[in-house]
Amino acid sequence: MRRTLWRRLGLAVAALLLVLVVVVAVGLSAVSVPDTSRFDADLGAIRALAVSTGAPLPVELRSQRVGRASGVPHALVVAGDGFGSDTFEFYAYQLVYADGRTVLVDVGSDAQTQQAQFPGSEFDAAAYARIQEALRRADATVVTHEHFDHCAGIAHSAYLDEVAGKVHLTDEQLNGPDALDAGFTAELRARFTPLKYERMHLLRPGVVLIKAPGHTPGTQLVYVRLADGRELLLVGDVAWHQDNIRLPRMHPRLTNWLGGEDAQAMAHQLRWLHDLQRTAPELHQVVAHDGARMQDHQRRGLILDGLR
Numbered sequence: 001m002r003r004t005l006w007r008r009l010g011l012a013v014a015a016l017l018l019v020l021v022v023v024v025a026v027g028l029s030a031v032s033v034p035d036t037s038r039f040d041a042d043l044g045a046i047r048a049l050a051v052s053t054g055a056p057l058p059v060e061l062r063s064q065r066v067g068r069a070s071g072v073p074h075a076l077v078v079a080g081d082g083f084g085s086d087t088f089e090f091y092a093y094q095l096v097y098a099d100g101r102t103v104l105v106d107v108g109s110d111a112q113t114q115q116a117q118f119p120g121s122e123f124d125a126a127a128y129a130r131i132q133e134a135l136r137r138a139d140a141t142v143v144t145h146e147h148f149d150h151c152a153g154i155a156h157s158a159y160l161d162e163v164a165g166k167v168h169l170t171d172e173q174l175n176g177p178d179a180l181d182a183g184f185t186a187e188l189r190a191r192f193t194p195l196k197y198e199r200m201h202l203l204r205p206g207v208v209l210i211k212a213p214g215h216t217p218g219t220q221l222v223y224v225r226l227a228d229g230r231e232l233l234l235v236g237d238v239a240w241h242q243d244n245i246r247l248p249r250m251h252p253r254l255t256n257w258l259g260g261e262d263a264q265a266m267a268h269q270l271r272w273l274h275d276l277q278r279t280a281p282e283l284h285q286v287v288a289h290d291g292a293r294m295q296d297h298q299r300r301g302l303i304l305d306g307l308r
């Protein structure tokens with residue numbers, strides 16, 4: 001009798017362990033990136049729209065690091081690429097026109113929200129103050145998506161009354177399930193006029209927004225053409241690391257599950273970005289949290305350090 005009980009117990013534990021091993025193995029594997037992309041974006045059309053008004057294009061793209069979180073497991077960033085750890089850097093971007101007008105893309109998070117989400121992470125209070133001043137001066141502000149590390153600095157801005165009319169959050173961003181974590185309560189959301197567009201939108205001369213739902217419902221790419229002809233594409237969190245595009249390989253299913261992502265949509269976006277590196281190498285892709293890549297962009301003078 002007792003022997004039967006132990007045997008059953010042993011079998012139950014073995015079955016549970018097996019299920020656990022399978023869940024971990026599947027969770028750490030990635031949805032594969034397809035050979036051809038169904039992501040609906042046409043670089044020729046984007047380029048044409050960027051210069052369609054004939055108005056002067058921005059003369060520089062600048063970035064400001066506001067925070068840094070280390071110890072992010074690399075296995076959750078690039079599937080099957082080892083078990084080291086990554087550092088995530090948090091940036092705001094600023095486009096500057098010759099007449100002094102500016103456009104902000106992403107503003108980072110306020111200290112409190114960042115510490116709640118990444119306890120013990122580094123936060124640069126002076127950089128945050130500079131970003132808030134840039135937010136006040138900006139002619140227009142947009143975000144790549146509705147996650148706190150890109151837009152909580154808007155929801156928690158001390159200057160919200162002053163800037164709300166110049167902040168263009170899309171319908172999907174304002175109503176996405178993660179907007180609340182960034183501080184966009186229903187009351188706050190009502191203070192913004194949602195930006196509505198299909199597929200792509202000319203925000204300002206040389207600045208085109210391209211819908212790319214997947215990482216979040218409100219994710220968009222930001223194409224930039226500078227007056228000297230240089231081109232950049234801010235891809236937000238479609239990739240967390242340059243290797244997601246280079247290989248191309250996504251982060252694992254576990255990250256998709258935890259983040260509520262549409263992995264299939266992201267896989268097609270990664271294929272599109274990967275192919276663009278070959279067909280349009282002159283278009284510089286900017287991944288949101290990859291500090292090493294950002295330093296490379298700065299060394300080459302593509303992105304200038306610090307905001308105006």
Ligand SMILES: [Zn+2]
Pocket residue numbers: 147149150237288289
């Ligand atoms: Zn992010």
